[in-house]
Amino acid sequence: xxxxxxxxxxxxxxxxxxxxxxxxxxxxxxxGADPLRDFDALLAWLLEFRAIAAEDAAASRRWxxxxxxxxxxxxxxxxxxxxxxxxxxxxxGGPAExxxxxxxxxxxxxxxxxxxxxxxxxxxxxxxxxxxxxAARMLGAVARSACDLLAGSDPSLLKHCENPACGLYFYDTxxxxxxxxxxxxxxxxxMKAAAHHRRLKAAAAAPS
Numbered sequence: 001x002x003x004x005x006x007x008x009x010x011x012x013x014x015x016x017x018x019x020x021x022x023x024x025x026x027x028x029x030x031x032g033a034d035p036l037r038d039f040d041a042l043l044a045w046l047l048e049f050r051a052i053a054a055e056d057a058a059a060s061r062r063w064x065x066x067x068x069x070x071x072x073x074x075x076x077x078x079x080x081x082x083x084x085x086x087x088x089x090x091x092x093g094g095p096a097e098x099x100x101x102x103x104x105x106x107x108x109x110x111x112x113x114x115x116x117x118x119x120x121x122x123x124x125x126x127x128x129x130x131x132x133x134x135a136a137r138m139l140g141a142v143a144r145s146a147c148d149l150l151a152g153s154d155p156s157l158l159k160h161c162e163n164p165a166c167g168l169y170f171y172d173t174x175x176x177x178x179x180x181x182x183x184x185x186x187x188x189x190x191m192k193a194a195a196h197h198r199r200l201k202a203a204a205a206a207p208s
């Protein structure tokens with residue numbers, strides 16, 4: 001019987017927790033369903049990516065089927081959308097909508113102690129505050145990761161996979177900052193194989 005870890009259904013390529021969370025937005029099954037569409041799926045992701053402790057996951061399972069679970073799923077969707085808006089701002093120069101910053105800050109305020117994200121003079125900054133707790137604290141690690149990324153990273157190193165069928169986000173920490181793919185083993189090899197096939201096809205079609 002084979003041993004070893006069970007392969008994850010979620011890509012772990014972002015280099016920041018918030019980017020791996022954002023990358024679930026691009027994952028869809030054949031029906032177009034969101035992989036974090038329900039409480040159990042969201043809890044599984046948070047636990048797998050160590051965004052929450054095992055004891056917190058166990059305690060929160062009592063929320064299943066209730067209003068608190070549904071609210072947490074809605075907050076997670078809103079947080080992911082806010083991260084998308086602000087990542088687009090860094091990568092494509094779109095507007096840094098204040099509403100997106102407010103979504104992240106609302107989640108951060110639910111932590112026992114938390115930071116807040118601010119935009120001053122065109123750049124992001126973070127400040128520490130005292131908080132109140134609540135169910136949304138389950139998303140606190142993701143929101144803190146987003147705050148760290150937005151306020152403390154080099155925007156030029158925030159990229160998405162060049163495979164047009166993929167487009168997962170990652171933070172490029174390679175020595176010469178030349179990373180092009182979410183994963184060399186997956187998209188990198190696929191794109192190289194496709195390029196090789198095109199060259200062979202072009203050579204076969206060329207007049208002799």
